[in-house]
Amino acid sequence: DQQVKQNSPSLSVQEGRISILNCDYTNSMFDYFLWYKKYPAEGPTFLISISSIKDKNEDGRFTVFLNKSAKHLSLHIVPSQPGDSAVYFCAAGMNNNAGNMLTFGGGTRLMVKP
Amino acid sequence: KAGVTQTPRYLIKTRGQQVTLSCSPISGHRSVSWYQQTPGQGLQFLFEYFSETQRNKGNFPGRFSGRQFSNSRSEMNVSTLELGDSALYLCASSLQGAYGYTFGSGTRLTVV
Numbered sequence: 001d002q003q004v005k006q007n008s009p010s011l012s013v014q015e016g017r018i019s020i021l022n023c024d025y026t027n028s029m030f031d032y033f034l035w036y037k038k039y040p041a042e043g044p045t046f047l048i049s050i051s052s053i054k055d056k057n058e059d060g061r062f063t064v065f066l067n068k069s070a071k072h073l074s075l076h077i078v079p080s081q082p083g084d085s086a087v088y089f090c091a092a093g094m095n096n097n098a099g100n101m102l103t104f105g106g107g108t109r110l111m112v113k114p
Numbered sequence: 115k116a117g118v119t120q121t122p123r124y125l126i127k128t129r130g131q132q133v134t135l136s137c138s139p140i141s142g143h144r145s146v147s148w149y150q151q152t153p154g155q156g157l158q159f160l161f162e163y164f165s166e167t168q169r170n171k172g173n174f175p176g177r178f179s180g181r182q183f184s185n186s187r188s189e190m191n192v193s194t195l196e197l198g199d200s201a202l203y204l205c206a207s208s209l210q211g212a213y214g215y216t217f218g219s220g221t222r223l224t225v226v
Contacts, residue, residue, distance in 0.1 A: 004156075006156075032213065034212075034213070036217075041219065042219050042220075043118070043204055043206075043217030043218050043219045043220055044157070044204070044217050045217070046215065046216075049213065089156060089157065091157075091212075093212045093213070095211075099145070099162050099164060099169035099170040100145050100147055100162050100164075100169075100170065100208060100210075100211060100212040100215070101147070101159050101162060101170050101172075101212060102157075102159065102212045102215070103159070104149075104156040104157040104158075105156050106155060106156040107156055
């Protein structure tokens with residue numbers, strides 16, 4: 001049972017345009033969500049996060065939107081740059097005493113064309 | 115400051131063998147978590163260690179085990195390797211909370 005899903009395995013965007021990466025989840029107990037970016041042969045690096053009590057968080061070119069009623073979040077990258085080409089993972093976590101654990105989606109490969 | 119170090123970077127093993135992977139966390143980080151990444155499956159949580167105790171465990175068979183030492187370094191072990199164990203194994207360390215995860219570059223395990 002996949003609690004976090006990224007339904008688009010890949011996305012191709014022209015440089016300068018907006019990239020929108022989507023993520024759906026099923027567990028309403030998640031308290032926070034994160035986006036990670038991964039280049040080949042490297043570990044994932046943290047990009048941006050959002051708490052479940054917010055609906056938007058912005059950091060430079062990156063904005064994450066959360067729609068709790070739809071159990072959906074999205075990452076917007078504006079403007080997209082060729083260096084943004086990577087695999088993007090969304091992840092969800094809970095604030096409890098059970099320790100650290102994130103549930104990840106399957107990833108979306110973003111290709112930004114010059 | 116030094117990041118999370120995983121050794122070895124690449125490993126080829128034969129079916130039925132066992133393997134040990136190592137992870138040195140960022141200095142001061144007491145929590146170490148392990149994830150398995152396979153194509154299309156994202157990252158699957160294996161387990162988490164905090165102060166030498168396993169605090170959380172994912173849905174993997176008992177062939178997958180781990181431990182943490184007093185200096186917070188962690189090892190994971192996979193016994194009786196199967197072809198399906200071929201994956202990128204990632205470790206992440208944090209001070210507290212998954213919010214502060216820093217991942218290592220991973221160990222690429224190939225089982226033949």
